[in-house]
Amino acid sequence: MKKMKFRLIVTVMLLGGITMLTSCSDDDIIVIPTPSEEPVVINCVKPDYLVAGDKVALISPSYFTPMENVEKTADLLRSWGLEPVVGPNVGKKVDGQYAGTVAERISDIQWALRDPSIKAIICNRGGYGTIQLIDLLTYAELKASPKWLVGFSDISTLHGLLNRAGVMSIHGTMSSFLAKGGTDETSTLMRDLLMGQVPRYELPAHKENITGRASGVLVGGNLCTYVPNLGSQADATKGKDLILFVEEVEESMHNIDRQMRILQMNGVLDRCRGIILGEFTDCGTEFTYESVEAMLHEMLAEYHIPVMCGYPGGHGDVNLPLVMGAPVTIDVRNDGATLQFDIDGIQREVRTADIIPVNPTPVAARMRMAGKRE
Numbered sequence: 001m002k003k004m005k006f007r008l009i010v011t012v013m014l015l016g017g018i019t020m021l022t023s024c025s026d027d028d029i030i031v032i033p034t035p036s037e038e039p040v041v042i043n044c045v046k047p048d049y050l051v052a053g054d055k056v057a058l059i060s061p062s063y064f065t066p067m068e069n070v071e072k073t074a075d076l077l078r079s080w081g082l083e084p085v086v087g088p089n090v091g092k093k094v095d096g097q098y099a100g101t102v103a104e105r106i107s108d109i110q111w112a113l114r115d116p117s118i119k120a121i122i123c124n125r126g127g128y129g130t131i132q133l134i135d136l137l138t139y140a141e142l143k144a145s146p147k148w149l150v151g152f153s154d155i156s157t158l159h160g161l162l163n164r165a166g167v168m169s170i171h172g173t174m175s176s177f178l179a180k181g182g183t184d185e186t187s188t189l190m191r192d193l194l195m196g197q198v199p200r201y202e203l204p205a206h207k208e209n210i211t212g213r214a215s216g217v218l219v220g221g222n223l224c225t226y227v228p229n230l231g232s233q234a235d236a237t238k239g240k241d242l243i244l245f246v247e248e249v250e251e252s253m254h255n256i257d258r259q260m261r262i263l264q265m266n267g268v269l270d271r272c273r274g275i276i277l278g279e280f281t282d283c284g285t286e287f288t289y290e291s292v293e294a295m296l297h298e299m300l301a302e303y304h305i306p307v308m309c310g311y312p313g314g315h316g317d318v319n320l321p322l323v324m325g326a327p328v329t330i331d332v333r334n335d336g337a338t339l340q341f342d343i344d345g346i347q348r349e350v351r352t353a354d355i356i357p358v359n360p361t362p363v364a365a366r367m368r369m370a371g372k373r374e
Contacts, residue, residue: 039240039271042217044168044325046343047120047146049196052081054119057112058175059087060099062154063127065175067091070124072179077122079182080191085118087111098129105129106136109158112147119147120194124175126153130225133157134234139165148194150174152319153249156221160234163219163325168343170194171221171245171313172321185355190321198345201320203310203337204353208293212306214274215329215342218322220245222314227259230266236325237268243328244268246296247278247314253287253295256280260299274306274330276339279314306332308339310352317357320350 050056056077058070070091074084087108092100099105112121134157142165149158150170162169172190182188189199219236220226223246229235237244244263248256263269280292289295293309300307308330312318327342 037238040164040238042163042166042219042236042239042325044163044166044217045143045146046168046323046326047148049345050082050119050148050194053083055083055085055115055117056120056122057085057087057115057118058090058122058124059108059112060090060124061105061109061133061158062099062123062129063097063125064093064099065090065124069175069179073122073124073175073182076178076182076187090124097127099124102132102136106133109133109137110141113141113145116145121147121149122174122178123149123151123155123158126151126155126174126222128154130154130157131228134161134229134232137161139233143167150190150194150321152313153222153315154225156225157229157234159221159324160219160226160229160236163217163236164233164238166325168323168325170321171324173319177319184317184357186317186319186321189350192348193321193323196345197348198323198341198343199320199350200341200347201311201339202349202351202353203308203339205334205336206293206309208277208291208297208307208309209332209337210297210301210305210307211332211334212274212304213329213331214243214306215327216241216243216273218243218245218276218324218326218328218341220276221247221324223248223256223259224251227262230262230268237263237266237271240271242268242272243274243276243330244272245276245278245311245313245322245324247280248283248292249279249281249315250283251280252284253289253292254284256283256292257295257299260296264299269300269303272303272305274308274332275300276311276330277307277309278311279316279319281315306330308332308337311339312352312355318352318355320352320355
């Protein structure tokens, strides 16, 4: 039999920090390196705070929002002394869920970004769809005229995009919730933040806290929204010296664990100086852990970084605003914890234990507003 000679090819691939070697055989060795990616520096500018008479755009980048909610939010903004302007495509409904085609939804974002008279953007609803927009926005247009963008849930993608572009944003309540009246502290704290009153949150002690003090750049949001964005231009977790915010709604414990393991395997947790665990609203209990926080405590303890549990942010009735992309300091102690935004503004102490939800929203309604159910 004729002897065959094979060439050995070694390919070095870096997948989430894991080096893989693949070979074909024999005597020639060719090394094809793939350079590892260094963490990016996230250094965000703060948009100007709002003043009376400023225009605020209402847009729907994800799922459809009934116009009744948009109109009630517009009335609320007027009562705050602001001028609401509704995106040209708001009110449309495509494929039973989306608030317009991809082209229509991206058009409304770009319209709000490019209009110099618009000083802030409030998203009407989350749900799903912002992942379709990632490659249609550029960092240049996002930072050309910095302005506040407000939202949560699926809007976490847009926070990632803005923070990577170098602009701070607000993880906060949207039209689906503001339409309920806007007198709750979730809404009024967001209003006050837009106008220059910066909260300094004091949290009560939590049994799953991990004590310590750390400073870093706040990134994150809804876990199952931003984990699929790893490696994209909306991936703010590529930054270094992170304070990572995590919240979820109606997810199983095992899927929350899975998403956190993906972050771990991609080196994100190694880049964290601290972690803030928000609400895990109506999440699963299929394991014997007492809570999602207890499960994550076990995983995160090995990193020896502070973990702040019980922050009232996410899909619950209390969803206190956070400045994403901002430098923050967390101080987690045995008797409680503090979250401070290291930005200019009028500092205001907020004791989260004193904030009690008024007229709690039924679970089914919360899930509809989040886009988890119809």
